[in-house]
Amino acid sequence: MAGIELAGIAHRYHGNDAYSVNPLNQHWQDGGAYALLGPSGCGKTTLLNIISGLLSPTGGKVLFDGQDMTGLRTEQRNIAQVFQFPVVYDTLSVAENLAFPLRNRGLEKLEVSTRVKEVLTLLGMTGRGQQQASSLNADDKQKISLGRGLVRTDVNAILFDEPLTVIDPHLKWQLRTELKKIHRQFGHTMIYVTHDQIEALTFADQVVVMYEGSVVQIGTPQQLFDKPQHTFVGSFIGSPGMNIIRCGVDGSDAIIEGNRIPLHQSVTATGDGLELGIRPEHIQLSGSEGVSVEVTVVEDVGKHIVVRTRLAEQEIDVIVREGTAIPERVFLKFDAAKLNLYQDSFLLDSDP
Amino acid sequence: MKVHNNRAWLLVLPVLVLVAVSAIIPLMTVVNYSVQDSFGNNEFFWVGTEWFQEILASERFHNALQRTLLFSALILAIEIPLGISIALAMPRKGFGVSICLVLMALPLLIPWNVVGTIWQVFGRVDIGLLGYGLANLGVDYNYTQDTMDAWITLIVMDVWHWTSLVVLLCYSGLVAIPEVYYQAARIDGASRWAIFRYIQLPKMKRVLLIAVLLRFMDSFMIYTEPFVVTGGGPGNATTFLSIDLVQMAVGQFDLGPAAAMSLIYFLIILLLCWIFYTVMTSTTEQDATAAGERRHE
Numbered sequence: 001m002a003g004i005e006l007a008g009i010a011h012r013y014h015g016n017d018a019y020s021v022n023p024l025n026q027h028w029q030d031g032g033a034y035a036l037l038g039p040s041g042c043g044k045t046t047l048l049n050i051i052s053g054l055l056s057p058t059g060g061k062v063l064f065d066g067q068d069m070t071g072l073r074t075e076q077r078n079i080a081q082v083f084q085f086p087v088v089y090d091t092l093s094v095a096e097n098l099a100f101p102l103r104n105r106g107l108e109k110l111e112v113s114t115r116v117k118e119v120l121t122l123l124g125m126t127g128r129g130q131q132q133a134s135s136l137n138a139d140d141k142q143k144i145s146l147g148r149g150l151v152r153t154d155v156n157a158i159l160f161d162e163p164l165t166v167i168d169p170h171l172k173w174q175l176r177t178e179l180k181k182i183h184r185q186f187g188h189t190m191i192y193v194t195h196d197q198i199e200a201l202t203f204a205d206q207v208v209v210m211y212e213g214s215v216v217q218i219g220t221p222q223q224l225f226d227k228p229q230h231t232f233v234g235s236f237i238g239s240p241g242m243n244i245i246r247c248g249v250d251g252s253d254a255i256i257e258g259n260r261i262p263l264h265q266s267v268t269a270t271g272d273g274l275e276l277g278i279r280p281e282h283i284q285l286s287g288s289e290g291v292s293v294e295v296t297v298v299e300d301v302g303k304h305i306v307v308r309t310r311l312a313e314q315e316i317d318v319i320v321r322e323g324t325a326i327p328e329r330v331f332l333k334f335d336a337a338k339l340n341l342y343q344d345s346f347l348l349d350s351d352p
Numbered sequence: 353m354k355v356h357n358n359r360a361w362l363l364v365l366p367v368l369v370l371v372a373v374s375a376i377i378p379l380m381t382v383v384n385y386s387v388q389d390s391f392g393n394n395e396f397f398w399v400g401t402e403w404f405q406e407i408l409a410s411e412r413f414h415n416a417l418q419r420t421l422l423f424s425a426l427i428l429a430i431e432i433p434l435g436i437s438i439a440l441a442m443p444r445k446g447f448g449v450s451i452c453l454v455l456m457a458l459p460l461l462i463p464w465n466v467v468g469t470i471w472q473v474f475g476r477v478d479i480g481l482l483g484y485g486l487a488n489l490g491v492d493y494n495y496t497q498d499t500m501d502a503w504i505t506l507i508v509m510d511v512w513h514w515t516s517l518v519v520l521l522c523y524s525g526l527v528a529i530p531e532v533y534y535q536a537a538r539i540d541g542a543s544r545w546a547i548f549r550y551i552q553l554p555k556m557k558r559v560l561l562i563a564v565l566l567r568f569m570d571s572f573m574i575y576t577e578p579f580v581v582t583g584g585g586p587g588n589a590t591t592f593l594s595i596d597l598v599q600m601a602v603g604q605f606d607l608g609p610a611a612a613m614s615l616i617y618f619l620i621i622l623l624l625c626w627i628f629y630t631v632m633t634s635t636t637e638q639d640a641t642a643a644g645e646r647r648h649e
């Protein structure tokens with residue numbers, strides 16, 4: 001196990017002008033469970049492959065516990081990685097598949113079979129070791145791919161690249177819980193790449209959000225929800241995501257389409273590109289006071305109601321409790337303590 | 353209950369007529385010849401299985417069969433591993449791919465008798481580049497007189513002509529392997545040999561089956577090239593079943609024995625192909641049944 005340090009890592013794919021991963025510095029603590037969250041194509045898989053050495057970065061250094069690994073091959077980095085699609089060695093049995101990474105490293109027979117037995121139990125596949133791997137279904141194949149990562153006790157880190165994409169939904173929860181248990185038990189450094197916020201938030205202690213090749217925020221699930229550092233984080237996390245409303249500022253008030261909204265603290269912001277961020281959960285409907293809006297759609301999603309409204313050209317989503325009556329003329333009341341002010345997409349930190 | 357519409361047969365009819373004219377009728381004619389004797393004047397006499405017994409007991413047939421089996425075995429033993437090695441060495445991307453593919457496809461575009469003629473001339477000691485060159489190097493090489501030289505010439509010629517087919521088939525199998533398998537293998541610390549043994553070879557199994565079947569059938573039925581290069585000689589050293597058959601049917605006009613031999617020849621090919629197919633797909637079927645059983649659990 002090791003702490004992983006990325007120093008100025010950047011990557012540009014051959015023939016591309018733009019960086020897939022912009023120069024970044026990032027420290028992953030030894031034994032931490034991280035999620036790397038972002039939309040498809042934001043560079044998260046690229047970053048993962050740079051850590052494991054499958055890809056050599058255009059610039060920067062990869063350090064494990066302070067040791068420079070940038071020049072080393074994947075095999076020498078002692079990393080386990082599980083991919084999006086299951087990889088099994090078809091001609092080998094389940095047990096032989098699990099033993100494969102150990103045998104390649106020349107471990108003793110007895111140790112190999114002990115480890116394989118342990119991992120089979122861990123995966124809930126005891127007694128199925130002799131089964132041909134090619135005859136397994138996708139779920140079990142992915143379990144084997146996972147198992148090949150877990151079978152090595154001395155790995156520096158285990159990297160997951162959207163490992164549960166092909167897994168049945170009910171099994172997803174089970175496997176994720178299993179992974180958390182394994183993490184607590186063995187304390188591997190784990191980095192889990194996903195574009196699914198639920199997966200990221202339930203798996204990780206720390207979530208790293210990537211957007212267009214840059215890390216835009218690192219934080220606990222709670223921090224990501226309450227204080228998104230970037231409008232992307234706000235709108236990406238939550239369902240529906242945070243409302244991002246263009247606004248102006250005058251003293252301690254934000255001005256949206258002529259309506260004054262008091263901020264909980266005075267902000268000295270001037271210029272263009274100002275936006276107000278507020279979660280749909282933190283807006284209340286009112287029949288008389290607040291900002292007058294026009295309701296466009298009311299969606300009942302079962303556990304609550306999503307009211308989609310419009311203020312001039314801007315859309316604002318509101319979440320209200322099941323059974324709430326929608327008034328004829330709708331006004332919105334914003335919870336002042338939950339307002340976030342952004343300039344050029346980044347949070348203006350008003351906290352002292 | 354399902355209603356059967358017999359008019360569907362009308363739609364099958366054109367194909368049926370084509371197959372009948374091109375395959376079934378000629379084949380039945382051969383069957384017809386194989387059980388009769390003829391003394392000319394289109395008079396035929398029923399002889400039953402006499403020709404079959406005669407062919408199966410004849411030393412001439414045994415020798416030709418052994419030669420053909422040996423030839424096919426050597427061809428497979430050389431072309432399959434060589435084809436796999438070349439396919440593995442070929443580039444996966446870049447401009448080299450198209451160059452390699454075109455170079456590989458070239459021998460396949462040359463007609464059989466032209467290939468024969470090329471090598472017939474190439475190997476001649478008096479004017480051929482190969483034969484003359486070898487003679488000047490002091491190598492005693494003459495495919496018209498020496499059995500070994502004749503065999504080597506035919507085998508090298510076939511390897512030159514057909515290895516590309518194996519290469520192209522294997523290459524198609526190799527490029528179809530998703531990149532993630534190689535990535536996983538690097539994570540698992542697999543050696544170059546382990547990658548070949550546990551990823552590339554299993555993934556190539558289906559195309560290899562086709563390659564083995566095609567190369568076996570083609571080499572077992574080889575006629576044109578040895579006919580052009582050696583004419584079956586020196587002596588009978590390169591008289592394979594096909595050459596022997598043509599000598600019997602066209603040279604000696606022994607229709608009955610030739611027909612019987614054709615059928616035996618055909619059945620041997622069928623049998624051997626079935627064996628290859630069964631052996632090479634046996635593991636796949638086991639997997640399939642195992643998967644099926646699991647689904648029914």
